[in-house]
Amino acid sequence: MSVIAPDEKADFLAILARRRLEANDFLVQEADTSDIVDDVYPLQGIVRQSTRKEREYRVGHGTHWTTEFEQDLNKGAFG
Secondary structure: OOOOOHHHHHHHHHHHHHOOOOHHHEEEEOOOHHHOEOOEEEEEEEEEOOOOEEEEEEEEOOOOHHHHHHHHHHOOOOO
C-alpha cells in the first residue's frame, strides 16, 4: 500500500514536468508501512537514477515533502 497521497504524487510529477525532467529517471522508494509513527511515514528516498543521487523525505499528515523535494532540485541536489 502506498502512503503517498494522489495529490502529492501529482505535485511530484508536476515539479518534474516544469523542469522538463523525465519521471522515469526518478525512483520513489517507500519504507515499509510498519514504520508508521503518528501518521507520519518515512519515505525511503527518491533516487535520480541517471546520477545515483538520493534524498530522503518524510511523508504523511502535515509534511511538505514535495516542497522539500523541489527545494533540493533547485539546489542541484540531484545533479
